[in-house]
Amino acid sequence: MTARCRALARWTLMLAGMMLSALTLADAQVLRYPATQSPARPLEIYGALDNQLIAPLLADFHARHPDIELVYRNLTTLALYRRFMSANATSADVIMSSAMPWQYQIANRGLAQPLDSAAARAWPEAYRWRHELFGFTFEPVVIVYRRDALAGATPPDSHEALLRLLTHQRQRLKGRVVTYDPWRSGAGYTYATQDARMSPRYWELVAALGGVNAALADTTGDMLDGLADGRYAIGYNLLGSYAREFVADHPQLDMVIPKDYALVTQRLVLIPKRAPHPDTAERFVDYLLSRQGQQVIRDKTPLGAIHTALAGEGTALDLRKALGDAIHPIAIDPSLLATLDTLKRHSLLERWQREYTRLSDGPP
Amino acid sequence: MSPTFKPPSLYRRLLIWLLVPMLALGTLMLIQAYLASRDTADRAFDRLLESASLSIAEQVKRQHGKLWMDLPPAALKMLASNAEERVFYALYDSYGNFISGNAELPRIDTGQGNMRFANIEWHDMALRLGVRRSRLEGWRNRQPFEVRVAHTREGREALTQTLFQGSMLRLIAMALLAIGVVLLGVRMALMPLTRLRRAIRARDPRTLAPLELTLPRELAELRETLNDLLARMRRVRTNQERFIGDASHQLRTPLAGLSARAELALRQDDPRAWHDALDVMRGSADKTARLASQLLSLTRLNNPESSPEAGDVDLCDIARQAVRDALSSSHRAGIDLGVETPSHAVIQHAVHWQLAEALTNLIDNARRYGASRITVRVGEAPRRLEVEDDGPGIPEAQRLLVLRPFHRGMESGQGSGLGLAIVDGIARAHAARLTLGAVHPHAASPGLCVRLQFTEESIP
């Protein structure tokens, strides 16, 4: 696919996404928890988080605050951002999204209001910005591979090992590797910028990916499905929170958190300044950061709890213990803004394209 | 002066004049310290804007015929600093067209140089804006462009606060020290005054000896003035003591005489002797009574507490009244008493009763010293009162002495020696000139003319 084709495709997709987001609003991607106590206090949350992932959390919160009339709308990150930025739309009380740059952009523009609660004050500095933006999940970016496909070869437990594997087994792995499409997927683009900042050898990895004609997917779900049904042998840069459960259900798959460095992405929550019900919003965010809320995240979701007092599988504490300095959470800082820069985006994607096609035999 | 009113102390006065300007100065210094702190903080943070804009500008190039930049994330992190500032950046071309950025930031027209700074209000946020004007590097097409960066002011304000608090603590410490020094200094400077006060207070109230005390120059003057006053008081007291001695002598002697004469008469049986004794005693009693009343007059005249009420009086009136009062007794004594006045009033600002007292004393005096013709005269230009007699007069050498209390012009006279002293006192009180002169200098009985001549300053 040429650059022009890609641009065209991107525009169509964006258009489709907008239509889809409009549809989604009308549609019932909505969870409702009616108040069981009066007076009822409304709370409306917009989140880019699948219903089945968020439901245990909302249920637990609602059980603790039965007077809250809770409505949760699930939107895509893009729709969420656009809806928030459009001046005339009524604002939600809480916004949760994994699109870290956009969330940061909102807070940076001064459109979020600070939360001053005990839990917020105790929240680790690295996982918040001011007291306006909080990361409440801890999700590593991982490599997943099929045990049978790599028989005889060393499993890629680091970027270095993956690059070696892709270089040495180029013929064998041709068409059998999958990763995010940085044009179409916001997450994919973000990971690419972070990878590029981590090491200049990332471009060698991109070239190697191009060398094996790696498939480009839009979501982690797509990649996992392809791995499960045997189309792909290796998936690079999958969202760990989804992969962990999926791999547990599919014994032929294995999940590796790269040992040299592991990017960690976070879902960021904020309370808009325009929130119609800031009191309930504060209660909800305070709950998300509280030990109870984090416990639910650890026990009933694959999202990974951050709370410093919580240990166990998938928690920040455990990952740090296992990998030490290799854990590399995407910083909640102004460099996120750089990823949103149009020219920057152009530069990075052009480079990506150039590297990807350097070793490839032809268009993928 | 009411008892509740307390005049401000010198100590307080000095403290106020030293401390109030010091506090004012301290306040100015605090303001200055705050401005300096803010300036320092601004300069420190402006350097961040400068380096961030520079590192962005270095990434600007020309690509596909347009301005292009590869935004370095580190530049943005630099802007955020530790205080988690909100950061904004934008790239503009030379025509002011927005090329890229996360906010449309305004331009800065004022100022000079490639880097300009301004405080702006932007979407309800107080921002510090830095604008860098730069050009593309290259052989051709050195296209100008502008990198605009901005961040919130929280970090600056925090740094300002920190710096200012430091300065403030130092200033407060210095102020406390200065206040202490001032308190001590003023106390030390006023120490001689305290010593002087103590020295005065410790004195026996009857002591009039001069103060012997080493004092600074300013206070030495005060001490000298005090010593002058004390010296004058010593002279006054000497005079008073002499006066009291004389007075007691003058009072005791006739009383002793009275007592002795009465005792002697009682021892005798002869009624003629009693009559003689009583006659003598009456004369002596009269003299003593007169002496007593003159002493009182003199005391009252010399009493500094009394403030006699002066008014415009007619000298002719006073002269006529004095003559009228003395008329019958003079007539009985066979003395020709008369008055000579102009036909119109002669007005003088004076104390009425004092002038009357003076004339009474002068008439009395003349009578007692053997005059047979007494004339009271009022003169004009200059205004004056005169009492003239044809008695033996006073030799020129004696004329000043007779003005002193208890001095008698003639030992044989009947007077107490106070009459002229009283007149002298009254003349002084009126700033009038008192002169004694002979009427007929070469005659056997030269007579005496006592003249009380008022001067320009004669307003008591």
Place this chain on the structure above:
Amino acid sequence: MTPDTASLLLVEDDALLADTLYDALSLAGYRVDALEDGDAAFTRLATPGHGHALVLLDLNLPGRGGLEILDAMRRHDQDTPVLILTARGAIEDRVKGLDLGADDYLAKPFALDELEARVRALLRRRQHDDGTQLHVGTLHFDTLTQRFTLDEASLDLPPREQRLLAYLMRHAGEPIDKARLLEHVFSNETLGDNAIEVYIHRLRRRLAGSSLTLRTVRGLGYLLESEA
């Protein structure tokens, strides 16, 4: 009422002086009442009808002061003459006393002669006010008949001398100057100073040999007085 039967009130707290004055005035033929304190004198004098012909009042008294008594008395009694006696001495007190209605003033110490003379003068002045008879020593003048008697003998005078002597009798003991005589005695005539001197000279000749003298006080005028 003759001088011999006049009733005097003496208010004086000093025992020696009070006794002496009492004796002296009694000897002179007056009836004398003596009071020693101010309150008693106030009670006596502040009410009308005390019946005294003259009051001799000390200023410095126990109880109420002399000036207060005088003030109270003058509220209803304007006639009775008051002679103030005081040791306060100075002339300024005289002014205050005279302002309050005292008739004369005598400062202690004083000669008995002086006191008696003043008493006589005050009583006489009172007689002038109410009687038709004028007396100066042995000279009498009946204002109704316009006749003079001197030492029991009738004294006939021309009208001008008569008017002049009558005026001088009314102001006996007081020097009268020519201006006053011209104004009060010869007001409707045109007379010179010399003419007055002529009449005075004539009167002196007529009074010669009697106890009366008509003195010239230099600068003050003519003074008629009795030597007795």
